[in-house]
Amino acid sequence: MTIDHALTERGSRQSLLPANLSRRSFLKASAAIGGGLVLSLHLPSSRNTARASEAAGFEPNAIIRIDGNGEVFLTMPYVEMGQGTYTAIPMLIAEELEVSLDKVHLEHAPPNEQFYANPLLGVQATGNSNAMRGAWKPMREAGATARMMLVAAAAKEWSVDPGTCRAQGGEVIHDETGKRLTYGALVGAAANMPVQKDVALKSADSFTLIGKPIKRLDTPTKVNGTAIYGIDVRPPGVKIATLAQSPVFGGRVKSLDDAAALAVKGVRQVVRLDDAVAVVADHMGAAKKGMEALQIEWDDGQHASLATEDIARELDKATMSPGAVAQNIGDVDKAMGSAVTRVEASYQLPFLAHAPMEPMNCTVHFRKDECEIWIGNQAIARVQAMAAQAAGLPQEKVIVHNHLIGGGFGRRLEADGAVRAVEIAKQVDSPVKVVWTREEDIQHDLYRPYWFDRLSAGLDDKGRPIAWKNRFAGSSVIARWLPPGFKDGLDPDSTEGAIDLVYDLPNFHVEYVRAEPPAIPTGFWRSVGPSHNVFVTESFVDELAAAAKQDPVAYRRALLDKSPRAKAVLDLAAEKAGWGSTLPEGSGRGVSLQFVFGSYMAQVAEVEVAKDGTVQLRRVVCAMDCGTPVNPNTIEAQIQSGIIFGATAALYGEITLKNGRVEQTNFDSYQMLRINEAPAIEVHIMASTEPPGGMGETGTSAIVPAIANAIYAATGTRLRKMPANPGLLKRA
Structure with missing residues (x-):
């Protein structure tokens, strides 16, 4: 497989969309985003045919081109950020098209909501653990459609049924006569065949790629360094800029003395914006020195x-008032009145930053009547x-x-x-690559929201x-990012994992209760709503098991008959975790169970808590039912990741504010799990023929309550506020 990287020289750029796209073609594409594939994209006015030319080859739809x-050539509507999309989705195409995987080459889709929208989101974006869920049927149909048209072309050539x-293997074969033609030889004829609307997809027992560890x-x-990330792009004449933004959200530049910065060798320009300042230089070293010299x-x-x-105080107060009802079953108040035991608890989760390995960056060439941008982004349109x-x-x-x-994680x-890079580039005469320092990245993120939960439950005898x-x-991130998705005071992200429980x-x-913190921008963070809700619900289920004096696994199991x-x-x-077996003093096991992102997952975490309260995560056992496992290798890697x-969030993750400023600056104060702290991880994937569920975020939401519950098993201390605080876990 090769990836057709966007070229850095404007003169050699080649559009992926046809210049003669007709209105009829566009309308057919638009109609497809709700649940199908864009067929007959290049549609002559008089005939329902695909497109063929010496330059482009056979294009049965907006996704596939065969030369x-x-x-x-697969025009990939999703983006690769380490999750394996650029392997698993080509597997779907290759499976139905009957070609080897090395015959599939990728091209990044250009921004176009009509052609390349995620059918589950309605927008062109990669997120919500639904690339595979969204691609499962449309991508297979794309491959099958192309295959059937090629078969029809060969049959017509041979005058056979x-x-x-x-x-x-990239050929059409007629067994009775032994005749065969390659796809390359058939592209011209296939383009003149009618596009079949209802194509038969392969059955699971005939898969040769899907389900195999590829x-x-x-x-x-990525190993040899030839892969092109956003930060690698260097158009001719590019300058490098770094920036300082107001340390308080909503603040502004009051005064600026740039004389010392402009005196730094290699610094070319200082750009002042309302709430930020950028230093433009020949290289990053000069830009950083110039920034340090700014007053x-x-x-x-x-x-x-x-x-x-x-x-936190405002969110606590907000939970005292009624909110929008996300789900109601039965009569809770009446049932609570007859309960033998009542359990109440409140939980808190902090702001979290994304801190991806590749820092935020964007390269822009702003010209009088055109703007060209190079970036790595999950929502390119x-x-x-x-x-x-x-x-x-x-x-x-x-x-x-x-x-x-x-690294994206929602950031x-x-x-x-x-937007920030464009604002800077408007004042620069050459292309400019704007690179955020790690400090700017962490202190000016769009953070995982701060959450406050208030729960109560009643138990029978x-x-x-x-x-x-x-x-x-x-x-509510959705209310800002996709306003139509926020209805009647609710959005599906904020409530996933809190409603429709498996129990x-x-x-x-x-x-x-939607409660927006003043000035602090919030955004999607890997597993988003479930990263909050699964921690709360699975911790609270553990509290109920403790109140009932029952084993946490047995307690859950008794509630799962449906x-x-x-x-x-x-x-x-x-x-697989050996639940119930003896552990050394100071150690404990915790369990979590969830159904989010269309997948079922259980995790058992094993921790050791030292006398000073520090927690070592020793082992994690995960069992997963994610529907049809397209690539078990990718699934295992996603769960591990x-x-x-x-676990990093559970043990260390927290963004705090003081005097309007984010206190964390770099990895010394926003700690990551180190390699010597990484647990042994076992992943067990259950066989299934159901459509695939999501994978990218499931492991993140499940591990936090498993760790918290394991800490309780080891110490008897219930953590209702994360991350784990060693001060609360110290023992004599």
Whole structure:
């Protein structure tokens, strides 16, 4: 597999969209975004045919192009940020098209919501663990459609029934006569065949690629350094800039003395904006030295005294008032009145930064009537739209090249980095690459929201929950990012993992109170809503088991008669973890169970708590039912990655504010899990023929409550506020 990287020289750029795109073609593409594939994209006015030419080859749809050599080019509507998308999705195409995986080459899709929107989101974005969920049927249909058209073309050439022909290894074969033609030889004829609307997809028992452990196709170029990330792009004449933004959100530049900065060798320019200053130089070293030499006086504005405690207090207060009802089953108040035991608790989760390995960056060449952008982003059409607004140009005058992403975690669903780069580039006569320092990245993130939950439950005489009530408060990212998705005071992200639980709860009531913190921008963070809700619900289930004096696994299992898939992953994780076996003093096991992002997962965490309260995560056992496992290698890697990411948050992750400023600056104060702290991780994937569920974020949301519950098992201390605080866990 190769990836067609966007070229850095404007003169050699080649559009992926046809110049003669007709209105009829565009309308057919637009109609497809709701749940299908863009077929007959290049549609002559009189015939329903695909497109063929010596230059382009055979294009049966907006996703696939096959050239005269039989090479398959996949226009990839999703982005690769380490999750394996650029291996798993080509597997879907290759499976149905009957070609080997090395015949599939990738091209980044240009920004175009009509052609390349995620069918589950309605926008062109990679997130919410749904690239595979969104691609599963459309991508297979794309491959199958192309295959059937090629078969039909060969059958016509041989004057035989298409049903007597088959595709295999990039060829169409007629077994009775032994005739065969390569796809390359058939592209011209296939383009003149009618596009078949209802194509038969392969059955699971005939898969040759799907379900097989395939090595990542993008690994070689990442190892040898030829892979192109956003930060690698260097158009001719590019300058490098770094920036300082107001240390208080909402603050402004009051005064600026740039004389010393301009005296630094290699510094070319200082750009002043309302709330930021950038130093433009020949290289990053000079830009950073110039920044250090700047004399900036900030006007902190109205949020200069804001502290984390103020935000937590307001969220606590917000949970005292009714919110929007996210789910109601039965009559909680009546059931609570007959409860033998009542359990109440409140939980808090902090702001969290993303801190991806590749720092925020964007390269922009701003010209009088055109703006060209190079970036790695999860929502490229959003970048184009917001950059156009910042540039004061029509959207079609903003050309955006997307690239590999060195860590997204939701941070690169945002376009603020591109907007900031455009604002700077408007004052620079050459292309300029704006690179954020790690300090700017951490102190000017769009953070995982701060959350406050207030729960109560009632148990019967056998300890079973007969009533469950949860009211929680925090900001809604969806309300800002995709306003139509916020309806009646609710959005699906904020409530996922808090409602539609796998447990049999006869009386169940959940309310959400939208409460936006002053000035602090919030955004999607890996596993987003479930990263909050699964911690709360699975910690609280453990509290109910403790109140009932029952084993946490057995307690959960008794509530799963209506969810056999959840029970199966719980049983498997407990078995593989050796649940119930003896552990040394100071050690404990904790369990979590979830159904989020369309996948079932159970995790068992094993921790050791030292006398000084420090926690060592020793082992994690994970059982997963994610539907059809497309690439088990990718699934295992995703779970491992998610567990490490979530464990970092559980043990160390916290963004705090004092005097309006984020206190954390770099990895010394925003700590990551180190390699010597990484646990042994076992992943067990259950066989299934259900459609695939999401994978990218599931491990992150499941591990935090498993760790918290394990700490309780080891110490008897219940953590209702994360991260784990060694001061609370010290023992004599």
